[in-house]
Amino acid sequence: MNILEKITQNKASFSKSERKVADVILANPQTAIHSSIATLAKMSDVSEPTVNRFCRRLDTKGFPDFKLHLAQSLANGTPYVNRHVDENDGPEDYTNKIFESTMASLEVARQSVDVQVVNRVVDLLTQAQKISFFGLGASASVAHDALNKFFRFNVPVVYFEDILMQRMSCMNCSTGDVVVLISHTGRTKSLVEIAQIARMNDATVVGITSADSPLSHECTYVLSLEVPEDTDMYMPMASRIAQLTLIDVLATGFTLRRGNKFRENLKRVKDTLRGSRYEKRNE
Amino acid sequence: MNILEKITQNKASFSKSERKVADVILANPQTAIHSSIATLAKMSDVSEPTVNRFCRRLDTKGFPDFKLHLAQSLANGTPYVNRHVDENDGPEDYTNKIFESTMASLEVARQSVDVQVVNRVVDLLTQAQKISFFGLGASASVAHDALNKFFRFNVPVVYFEDILMQRMSCMNCSTGDVVVLISHTGRTKSLVEIAQIARMNDATVVGITSADSPLSHECTYVLSLEVPEDTDMYMPMASRIAQLTLIDVLATGFTLRRGNKFRENLKRVKDTLRGSRYEKRNE
DNA sequence: AGAAAAATGTAATTTTTTGACATTTTTTAT
DNA sequence: ATAAAAAATGTCAAAAAATTACATTTTTCT
Known part of the structure; x- marks a missing residue:
């Protein structure tokens, strides 16, 4: 399953710090795949092992493995995810989010027909x-x-x-x-x-x-x-x-x-x- | 561009050792993305820096970045494409085609906005x-x-x-x-x-x-x-x-x-x- | 053949990730 | 409301991985 969706879905079951990590990743997944665990930890205001634990909770082998999964989710052709619009989103952000959510919904709809x-x-x-x-x-x-x-x-x-x-x-x-x-x-x-x-x-x-x-x-x-x-x-x-x-x-x-x-x-x-x-x- | 294609295309311009690496990766890309540079070097019977140089030759920042690109290439399961409905399509076929074409069009639209x-x-x-x-x-x-x-x-x-x-x-x-x-x-x-x-x-x-x-x-x-x-x-x-x-x-x-x-x-x-x-x- | 250039490897260095353990926070039971 | 237990988080050190600098080998060209 698409790991971005998985993050969104399991968000409720995450701990406070893990949720911080999730938010940072969801907000900018492209940046996430190009960051080291240290950078991502700093961005999320969390320690490095916490990021690592976050990755394991999503059934990946570790941080590098997680990045691989994330990269695959982001590759085009993979199903889109329902990312919610945020107050601070600029035109580029909300435009993409709306289009992507629409596509994600269509995929869900297709499967339910x-x-x-x-x-x-x-x-x-x-x-x-x-x-x-x-x-x-x-x-x-x-x-x-x-x-x-x-x-x-x-x-x-x-x-x-x-x-x-x-x-x-x-x-x-x-x-x-x-x-x-x-x-x-x-x-x-x-x-x-x-x-x-x-x-x-x-x-x-x-x-x-x-x-x-x-x-x-x-x-x-x-x-x-x-x-x-x-x-x-x-x-x-x-x-x-x-x-x-x-x-x-x-x-x-x-x-x-x-x-x-x-x-x-x-x-x-x-x-x-x-x-x-x-x-x-x-x- | 898809990095797997890129490897195939540029294969001619590679050096002998680099070609060894290319072959190993092309033969089993799934394994490659889960290997470390050391493992891949051993598999290709080549030194680690050679693998690294190989990655750079493909315009990636280094080995980890290369793996990211590779992962994305592999993710492309089925990009949604505009598949035209055919006379002999059954309900399942045309339903899926319509949904998929719609998603494909939305993707095109998104990029053109x-x-x-x-x-x-x-x-x-x-x-x-x-x-x-x-x-x-x-x-x-x-x-x-x-x-x-x-x-x-x-x-x-x-x-x-x-x-x-x-x-x-x-x-x-x-x-x-x-x-x-x-x-x-x-x-x-x-x-x-x-x-x-x-x-x-x-x-x-x-x-x-x-x-x-x-x-x-x-x-x-x-x-x-x-x-x-x-x-x-x-x-x-x-x-x-x-x-x-x-x-x-x-x-x-x-x-x-x-x-x-x-x-x-x-x-x-x-x-x-x-x-x-x-x-x-x-x- | 021999110099120059290119390719490759070795080994050290740096970066990154992970693990072990201590500390803090939260939960639970009394 | 409080103490014990459990869970979460962080610190620091060890391990792993990737990269660099440089040495060596191979190839190319005269």
Whole structure:
């Protein structure tokens, strides 16, 4: 496992001094791999053997071995880690941290996706009479994005931001209709109600939400994404990105299922936009 | 560059003893990174300083530094790459490919972001009288998302999907207003026009778009993202995700600039939502 | 062949890491 | 609240590792 993640995870189990070391390393891992144990000890305001003990606690043979592991974690291609933004971060720091955390979350999300369910949902979508995408707050823009994607497929697709419109739309559902509900927490009351209404009217309800949430219990199929959210920011960030990527997956599955002639159709849709754009000079 | 490749490439220019070292390392790099210079010298049947000189010839600071580079080369398990979806891909294949491509694109985007500009734009946003986010098509949902984020900051923020509303809104701009325009290609005519209108009315225009596009030339600041888009799908996918992440970066920069009391405010906004949600049992 | 240059090795030096043990801090039980 | 035990941390010395300076060997070129 990635040693940076391991440090973050085990941070709680560290002693006070070890945590000082952990903080210094996490704050600037690049510097850490190029420092000697003495330098790192001084930076952490800790004695050298403490740094050594810290390394051993992470199941490495010693400091040099630890640096090797750290270097591997930092090498590109290795999964990214959720590093939290710090008050004193400059633009470079927080930019990189946000990008890296997003990538790390996507990796976690990827591993938590149940491809069986993806497959069944794609099946469902390709056979749907009508597809609705609903979300509220931060998930509204995800639903909005799904509309944009599925609209190109020439399928009857519906999206509303307004709760009442969402409810009315679900009241008019019937067999063969698919309602996709998007919510990170799965605890938004009105969305849970909408799930109930849709099911009462024989629609199939797909939830893109967290497992074992009130919303998930009302859904026919649940596509759950276990994405760690940085709660310090009080804003949903990574969860939306994961949801969007899942929408991309569904859209891709949809086009694959429909086959080649359908791809042609997509190309035509795209070409239609040409009139609204400035031509690219050399293509 | 990958140091293993470098060894292979420069092998010709090595001396006899250095080549012995190279061979031993190439034959078993995993062993090499866990050996001391003495062990490696013995394995190569060469003296210790020779190994050291070998390391320096590869532009490393010395043996330990060389091991670090080697470790990084070896870490490259599977760098995320943009693997294109194939007609015969099953659900597991395309799910993984989409997630991986998205991560790969984010990495590319991260490297292409100009943090200087990020910093200036954050400055601008924190001082803005009014912030507008406009995008069309796939980028509309990105603007939508930006609205959701910045709305929490208690800043006057505007978002319209309708071109005419966007134009009217820009007509009413004045000094101190910031208009953020989002477009992957930067070739959408009406967005370019909106940029012109906004600037004529003394607003500062920030473009989240590709460098050197018609739109970028009309912007005061350009946050360019070089994201490779899988054109086979005829749908924007990775570009949106990169744009969203950039919005996250801006939002994060914004909150950091505003300081701690402001974070408290965000928490209050979030807490307000509580009434609309089912409580979590154990927290 | 023989001088000059390059390569390599030897041995000492320096740097770095680790281990043993003392001291301090924290926890636990009374 | 206090003493004993346990855990954590630091000091200092020993060991290991890496590097330097310099001697020796090998190669190259005239």
